[in-house]
Amino acid sequence: MLAALAAIPVLIAVVVRLSAHVPPGRGPVFLDRITQNGMFVAATAMVVAIPLFLPLTVGVVAGDTVAGEAGMGTLRYLLVAPAGRIRLLVVKYLGAVVFCVAATLVIVLAGSAIGALLFPVGPVTLLSGDTVGAGQAEWRLVLVAAYVTVSLAGFAAVGLFISTLTDAPVGAMAATVVLAIASQVLDSLPQLAWLHPWLFSHYWFDFADLLRQPVTWDSFGANAVLQAGYLAVFGALAYGRFASKDVLS
């Protein structure tokens, strides 16, 4: 899955390199700037990956956490070892978060590498108009990766909870991914504006503040608080469900 994520920036970069001319203002954000500066490959890839590819892969990992062990029958042996139910949940969740970190870093690093390979790399003009060097720009990209990881942490907790509900990992994965899509659809309906701040996908694209000089952390903080709320609620639900669950698989 990490290889598939790494393929996104590579695909974008190769396609842009092979096409003679990219009309400005069309396609994903930053796409038209790639030819001038390879630094934008990673940024473009991240924007492309956030709505579907990242929720898809994280949903698969998070949905598989408990249900996958149950489906294979190894859950009963882990519990008899005894792993302890709370400890198992915590370790499984941490594993999913590690995957989130790896997934976003892979996109940034693969994007930077292929960008540097195929395009000139130079100072980047930030959204605030300031220009920073390539090294500083790379650092900003890693900050974006951190932001997206935090964005996915609450979602991963939702997946963990769903995973405790079933012994069929495929069902848990599908349900988790569908929730990510549904949340984004709801977030795009203006009639539901009152609901938007509560949707876990609401701040997914709000990493623009990290691309200004100086960096403002407001959206990072708001996002972190929301995701922590999701983690608390769905972590508690997962614990409530799993602690008393009869393991019959």
Added chain:
Amino acid sequence: MSPSPGDTGTTGPGPAALAVETHGLVKRFGHQLAVGGIDLAVPQGSVFGFLGPNGSGKTTTIRMLLALAAPTHGAVAVLGQDMPRSFRTVLPRVGALVEGPAFYPFLSGRANLHRLDAADANSPAGTRAARVDAALDRVGLTHAAGKKVRAYSLGMKQRLGIANALLAPRELMVLDEPTNGLDPQGTREVRSLVRSLATEGTTVFVSSHLLAEVEQICTHAGIMRAGLLVAQGTLAELRRDGREQVRVLTPDMARACGVLARLGLVPEIAVSVPTDDDGGLVRAPVPERRGEPADIVAALVADGVRVRGFAVEAGSLEDRFVELTGEGFEVVE
């Protein structure tokens, strides 16, 4: 049972300490009663055969012993402590094979055992490699330890499952159908393994639907039927509860029945034994107040019954088992 050398006596006072004890244990799934109030008593140091047809509640009971499922009613004590409350202190002393082996197919046998051993936060990591190799050696899997479990046969997976139960010195082994999928050679090895565990002082709780298996290795047995424990005790006690039988091999079956009936017995012609030129088998349970068996032969001969064979047999465990669980293949609902 004489106390064995490995018995440290850490789990309870007195010689009659029980390794597993349940009181009124009930498990209900929705409307279905899987286990209907059983009182198991598994003495320490015994090899306890947990018998019953498929679907009689054996595995559900085992899951409750191991804190995988919570009882609907009733109490469970394993190694003298309440379950599932004390799972943290009890389960490290229990090795288990539950409803078949389960492993990660993409890892080797050795890597699987390493992972399962590491799942217990208190298992010493320093001795892990040595313990894993010793367990693999004990089940004869050393040569295949590096192979991916994907490539294992069912019998090899079963052996790996038993190796997992042997990762640490255990006071209680719970083995659910341990010989499933094993060839006759493997079955014999499991039997000798169980015996060697028993001589080391480990209590072994073996579930099985195969009576012969239990009869060969167990000191005690419990028989489940439709969620109820219909009998338990030492094998000798269980056999004694089965009634003795008079068996007469004769060509004059009808006349033999007449004579036996006159003597106050309730004879029947055994349909399971085919009638041929030598005649067939007539059998009858021995009455409570039995006379001298030879008198029965004398009476038969006096009436002109040609007796080719005569025996008074103790009830076999098989008769007892069939008597308690019913004959045939029907899975109890």
